[in-house]
Amino acid sequence: MNTNNKMILPSKAIICEVAPRDGFQAESEWIPTETKIDIIRQLAKTGVQSMEITSFVHPRAIPQLKDAEEVVTQVQDLEEIKFRALVPNVRGAQRAIDVGIKKLKLMLSATDSHSLSNANCLVKEAQEGFAPIIELGEKHGVKVGGSISVAFGCPYEGNVPEERIIEIVERYKKLGISEISLADTSGMANPKQVYELLGLLTNEFSDITFSMHLHNTRGMAFANAVAALQQGIVHFDSSIAGLGGCPYAPGATGNIATEDLVHGFHEMGVETGINVDQLLITAKDVQRKIGHDGGSFLLQSGPCSELHEKPNTQEKLNT
Amino acid sequence: MNTNNKMILPSKAIICEVAPRDGFQAESEWIPTETKIDIIRQLAKTGVQSMEITSFVHPRAIPQLKDAEEVVTQVQDLEEIKFRALVPNVRGAQRAIDVGIKKLKLMLSATDSHSLSNANCLVKEAQEGFAPIIELGEKHGVKVGGSISVAFGCPYEGNVPEERIIEIVERYKKLGISEISLADTSGMANPKQVYELLGLLTNEFSDITFSMHLHNTRGMAFANAVAALQQGIVHFDSSIAGLGGCPYAPGATGNIATEDLVHGFHEMGVETGINVDQLLITAKDVQRKIGHDGGSFLLQSGPCSELHEKPNTQEKLNT
Secondary structure, eight states, X not given: OOOOOOOOOOSXXXXXXOIIIIIGGGOSSOOOHHHHHHHHHHHHTTTOOEEEEEEOOOTTTOGGGTTHHHHHHHTTTOTTSEEEEEESSHHHHHHHHHTTOOEEEEOOXXXXXXXXXXXXXXXXXXXXXXXXXXXXXHHHTOEEEEEEBTTTOBTTTBOOOHHHHHHHHHHHHHTTXXXXXXXXXXXXXXXXXXXXXXXXXXXXXXXXXXXXXXXXXXXXXXXHHHHHHHXXXXXXXXXGGGOOOOTTXXXXXXXXXXXXXXXXXXXXXXXXXXXXXXXXXXXXXXXHHHSSOSSOSHHXXXXXXXXXXXXXXXXXXOO | OOOOXXXXXXXXXXXXXXXXXXXXXXXXXXXXXXXXXXXXXXXXXXXXXXXXXXXXXXXXTXXXXXTHHHHHHHTTTOTTSEEEEEEXXXXXXXXXXHTTOOEEEXXXXXXXXXXXXXXXXXXXXXXXXXXXXXXXXXXXXXXXXXXXXXXXXXTTTBOOOHHHHHHHHHHHHHTTOOEEEEEETTSOOOHHHHHHHHHHHHHHOTTSEEEEEEBXXXXXXXXXXXXXXXXXXOEEEEBGGGOOOOTTSTTOOOBOBHHHHHHHHHXXXXXXXXXXXXXXXXXXXXXXXXXXXXXXXXXXXXXXXXXXOOOSSOOOOOO
């Protein structure tokens, strides 16, 4: 029996809102640029400090984000937000830098099958090709962070060995990368795995900042976030209203919803600086504007703080 | 930084399927007795060993379960399943015993508001009234377990102090009760709270077996289950297809789905003896027969083991 009665968690976590990239790109219907900008402006009012604003990929690959430049240009007055953008190659990096993006995120898969499908090359080849992007960033004083998709399980290959992730992180480190996002792209992670992999990584790479990008495909995203907190991780991605689906499971839940993650963190005393009420107002508006949510719990239930009036009549028994 | 890289969890957990009680009572449409029996028989084939089969309440209070006797009588050949039934009073207990139920569960709330609304009396009064039920059980060699609804938060009163739960457990202990189910009736628990309350309870009441009854109203049920596992708890309730809503949040998710809980536990190496494929077949059939599910993830996503064919064409970039 465990005699330690306290769950030790960090007192603060830093949330990066990813709906403008991961959420919007998952929509089949075109979202007008002004709607995107309106949502980004509403998000800025919630107190969120970081945002993945778009992806500078070829418009034919992801037409949903073909207005990347316009979106970035039109929200440049939001100086309180740290914007980052996803870039697949040097051309994308140059486009991002040209419109003033100060932080780039590289895209990489943990498995060769996923890499071949996404980037048409092996993981190692893809990663070795990052050097010119990193150089370009250095030249312009732009920070470049890494990411590892399907880090906890691959929809094509299944289990991803820990050694594979360690190798990839080592190569990132050699390239001079000091921030790495671990993505559970198709929601295959479990809390024990997250806890143990992060334990290994944080011990072995104490100079690298790891962040978590969690999808709630199998209902374990919040549990995975807690496991990460238990290993001292404080950087998390999430998406307003849970926008962002799973291409391998049509209809399945997408990214963990920002309102669910933030509310749950606050309930445990892990502060984020984000206002839950304002998040809920925004999530409702996003749901209305996009036409659906992506699996938000709080949109249905409201926060724990929202109490109900004591009923006068005897209710049905319910435990 | 935490240097312990292993998450220590029990190797086995015991699941009690509660859809036949908590799920069926939450449906507004009448479920025919033969459908109930068919679902119970399918559940028996999944390998689940315990089931909360019905509630012996007054038919006017919960007409959905007015066929309690008939249901129990018609599945008495399922000798491999340990059936338990919820009973609100001596009359209900006698009805349950008369049809051969060998385990009764008492109903109690953690807060006076919830108790007044459910049982029309204060918590302490309700609990003191249990003596004749326990006596009746002893007389017939029938085990009686306790429960505490809204143990982690009350929709009327909010926060439930740990001291309140300790008092209630002490009174249960004085009554001779050695098994207590802690219910997060309206999904207000968080993993830190679960971990810390269970740490207190298991240290203070080492002779009492605690079990967890979790609702996924705010997306934290699986995380709460993991926190309970981390405290050595091995007894969990869950409901096939997630049946069972939340009367305080219409449309919100109900009990944690058995398929989600069992799948997640197996992914972490916590065995249950239940077959996930058979659970999914049953969950799909339940969804079809009842007309909806109650927030099952696995019904949408399938298990992690269900891999996808490697695509030939380049897919859209997705992290």
